[in-house]
Amino acid sequence: MNVTYLGHSCFQLTISGKKILFDPFITPNDLAKDIDVNTIETDYILISHGHDDHIADAESIAKRTGAKVISSWEIVQWLGTKGVENGHPMNTGGSWEFDFGTVKCVTAMHSSGLPDGSYGGNPMGFVITYTEHDVEKYLYYAGDTALTYDMKLIEEEFGHIDFAFLPVGDNFTMGIFDALKAAQFVNADTVIPMHYDTFGYIVIDHGDLKDAFSDFELAVFNIGEEKELT
Numbered sequence: 001m002n003v004t005y006l007g008h009s010c011f012q013l014t015i016s017g018k019k020i021l022f023d024p025f026i027t028p029n030d031l032a033k034d035i036d037v038n039t040i041e042t043d044y045i046l047i048s049h050g051h052d053d054h055i056a057d058a059e060s061i062a063k064r065t066g067a068k069v070i071s072s073w074e075i076v077q078w079l080g081t082k083g084v085e086n087g088h089p090m091n092t093g094g095s096w097e098f099d100f101g102t103v104k105c106v107t108a109m110h111s112s113g114l115p116d117g118s119y120g121g122n123p124m125g126f127v128i129t130y131t132e133h134d135v136e137k138y139l140y141y142a143g144d145t146a147l148t149y150d151m152k153l154i155e156e157e158f159g160h161i162d163f164a165f166l167p168v169g170d171n172f173t174m175g176i177f178d179a180l181k182a183a184q185f186v187n188a189d190t191v192i193p194m195h196y197d198t199f200g201y202i203v204i205d206h207g208d209l210k211d212a213f214s215d216f217e218l219a220v221f222n223i224g225e226e227k228e229l230t
Contacts, residue, residue, distance in 0.1 A: 001132060001139075001163070001229050005221030006040075007032035008053060009144070009194040011165065015130050018043045018100040022141055022165075023054035024061055031198060032223050037061065044098070047071035048143025049112035050078070050120025053198070059084055070103060072121030078114055092124050101130030106154060108145035110173070127154060127161075140186055141165045144195060147178035151185040163229060164188035167195035168209060169202030176204060180212045190217040190229060 002014040008031075009023045021042040026032045037057050045067045047055055055075070062069050062084045069079055069087045076087035090096060095104040105124045112120035128139040140154060140161045154161065166182055167173035173195055174182060183191050191213055196204045210218065219229060 001137070002226065003192070003219075003221070003229055004226040005223055006035055007223045008198045009048075009165075009167065011141075011192075011194070012040065012042060013139075015128070015132075015139075016100040018098075020044045020046060020100065021061065021067070022046050023048055023143070024057040025053045025055070026057050028052070028056050029198060035224060038064070041065055042067045044100070045069045046103070046126055046141070047075055048108060048125060048141070049110060049123035050075050050114035050118075051112065051144070052115045054144070055115070062086065070098075070126075072112070072124065074112075074119055074121035075114070078118055078120070090124075092122050101128050103128055106140075107148060107150040108143045109148050110144040110146070127158065129158070137162045139163045139165075140188070142167060142182065144173045147174050147182050147185075149185075151182050155185060155187045158186075160187040160189065162188075163190050163192060165192045165194055168193040169196035169198075169204060171201040173202075176209050176212050183213070183216055188216060190219055192219045192221070192229075 004012045007029045008025050011022045013020045019042040026037045073089040076089040090105045104127045108123040108125045110123040112123040114120045125142040138158045138161050166179040168176045168179045
């Protein structure tokens with residue numbers, strides 16, 4: 001799986017030949033100033049919730065690329081009023097098979113107001129099941145969330161998670177040590193930290209991060225960096 005980090009909680013993945021963009025927040029992010037949002041091409045945009053730091057560039061990228069937006073009913077409808085026509089609404093607990101794999105929406109404990117104050121529906125995470133080199137893989141993108149015991153249900157259903165994208169910045173979401181428990185709950189192999197260092201509220205100690213996840217494969221990205229994760 002090819003992964004490019006675009007800052008904050010925004011990643012672009014290539015799965016089964018399709019480009020999938022998560023929570024696009026690039027233009028307003030000073031740390032991502034070297035990323036030209038107009039060069040991003042994608043087939044799908046997955047949005048975990050409605051906060052500006054996860055949806056800021058969704059409208060412009062979706063209109064320019066024609067990408068299908070996968071998110072809550074409320075967010076898909078809201079983007080529709082702005083001229084984004086290619087949407088697939090979902091909600092917590094639901095799953096759907098796309099041409100890159102199956103997306104299941106799972107619980108995220110957070111809030112989800114949209115930038116204009118509209119209701120954004122329930123926040124959620126995504127578990128994606130896909131096949132790579134004839135091997136079934138499981139990816140968990142947690143979105144913004146607190147630690148929740150519901151994460152154990154992910155391990156119960158899928159057995160393990162190959163790649164877990166987990167917020168670690170604390171204050172608004174899990175911090176490092178709750179994220180460690182989350183990785184244990186879902187039985188993760190590789191952990192990709194996100195939602196940290198962007199603002200003063202969520203600056204972390206990188207030594208603590210490395211030490212906490214010493215028993216896991218920890219994939220830390222610089223903004224703009226691309227890696228192949230296997």
